[in-house]
Amino acid sequence: MADLLEGTLPLNLVAIDIARYSNAVLMELSDGKRQRFRMTNSAPDFDRLLSYLQALPGNCRVALEPTGDYHRPLAHRLLTAGHEVVSINSVAQARYREAMFKSWDKNDPKDAQVILEMLRRGTYQRYVDPQIAGHHDLQELAKTYYQVSRARTKVQHSLINHSLPLYFPEMHRYWCTTRNEWFVRFLLEFPTPTHVRALDRENFVAAAWNLVGRKVNKRAKLEEIWETAAHTAALPHAPDCLAVETFRITLRRYQELNVLRAAIEARAEAELHDNIDFAHLKTLPSIGSVIAMTIARSRREGHL
Template sequence: MTATDTTASTLLVAIDISKHRHEVLIGVPGKKRRRRMTIMNTLDDFQRLSAALVGYDLPVRVGFEATGNYHRPLAHHLGQAGFELKLVSSVGLARTREALHNSWDKNDPKDAQVILHMLEIGAIQFFHDPLVTGVADIQELSKTHEIVSRSKTELWHRILTHYLPLYFPEAERFHRSSRTDWFLAFLEKYPTPTMITTMSREAFVADAWQVVGRKVSKERLLSDIYATAVGSVGLPVHPDSDAVRMFRLVLAEGRSLVRQRNEIEVRAVELLSDLPDYQLLTTIPGIGPINALTILAEAGDLRRFRHHRQFLKFCGMDLATVQSGMFRGQSRISKYGNARLRRTFWMAGQVAVLKRTNSFRDKFERYIARDRHNAHLRRKAYTAIAAKMARTVHAVVKHGEPYRPFFEGASPGGRTFV
């Protein structure tokens, strides 16, 4: 994905991005002297830069390093003005800066010089504006879902490690899944055992019947909770105390996060259900609506990767080996790529190997056949399954065909890649 075409007749523009202002260095073909500009993060300065570049009456190629989301407004404005946009790798920028200046120090004007040098030698990558390519909504849904899910997990850990040990330690065994809301709703109504034991068992069952929702053997479950509350060692705090109010405040926040997560998931299905790529992805074992949403948000159009090895490298799942002289280290995945995609494929692979009649489970079983209880071997097997999941996703979308269990395409040279 590195561009190597000639830049002899192209105006090269290097921009070092920051939150409030951007350092611009312009290289004019045939001239050694470079023009410097400093523009603020305002529409007037964006238009001033565009007018200056148009004034050269030459093809323009703009290079910049992705810096958080601060580059997105400027990149969109320059893209709409018709300029060619290129990304510069953050790792490549740091290594090139050290090689050129023999120093580790960093400042914005120096970074602009290094970016311009990388534009000149063609060490650049493609930039795809999500707003132009039509994946902006998908990306925001995916990222917001991750934020809400992480907040929900952090809050649940706080409940498990702080509030439940204080007020109702024995209640943890009744929790089964973080996907459900009933347990938080139950604790919100009965945050301490004393609020349960003040009633008779029959009265408690009748009072909590609607709170726990639909359950198998609901009466037996509530009777078990009542018996547990009778023997609880939780602190005897007053129901109207500030401690209980704070506990309920946290529980209400948890229920709100559950509702937000569910709303995002429903909206994601509505948005993607008619998308052909989404329909193809959901035929693969282990990939449901949220995993498919993440893949489409992070990878964009998978057809731009001509070979699955390019996609594996984009995900950071390509093999890398440290070698020097007679020494050759063990090959490992590089992890220089999209971490969210790697995690998604890892999680999807763990689900796929639990399902029946698919090639993922078959490969996993063959991988661990030597020693099923070897943790290191199982971890390598899960890594191989995650890489296979990435290859399968690429193949399914690129060829436009749904997943077929136990169908393996021929590998070049007969090799089986990790």
């Protein structure tokens, strides 16, 4: 019934090639006429476009090629105004452009023409607005987790590949991502072999006892570190030198990112503690809170 009703109404096709600052718009009106113009990503231009579309007879189907998140404010405005919004796949558009123009050369007006042609042929996907669908908060949480994880990985690589060879290369044998918390705590207190050997064996074991966490044979491990520090390949650093302080800055940054990532995971747990899909996904090996949240959200969007 809906398809029959839509067929009786004039349909205006709107193709928008999204960019950071301005967008190329190509329209094919219900009477077959075409119009082309540019608009900026600003509230006044959004208002002008919506006013123009509202004045057209019939319905409007608007196709966007997602570019970063620059398309989302305009798509949200269009949807809340009652217009149909669809999404054009970037890879499919590139293939279509090559077939149409026999070239990989691209520009905004040409891309808008390709989008319009794909819109006319029905080569598009349903667009889901995260805010309207109710999972915008979870999406932003997942994106933030990704950024924090990227920053953490970058700092981790710096620690392993740059800092440890200079300050305490022998400690690399104790590195493991599953026990990096005690590893960082220990290095903050004893960043170089000089700091370790500044104490005698018993005093060092006592000072480091609460830093390394639970160990099957903690005393033997600490005594091994103390002995290893006596003959080291590290550069000779004064205990209070600027270089050692920069090493500690990197360690603190890594520690902060660990805490922040754990807090985001806890927030994901709190938000979805009563979600059945989330609970089932968490039972799978290697599926943590944020990955489970991302998969559950994608399923609600209809992507899975």
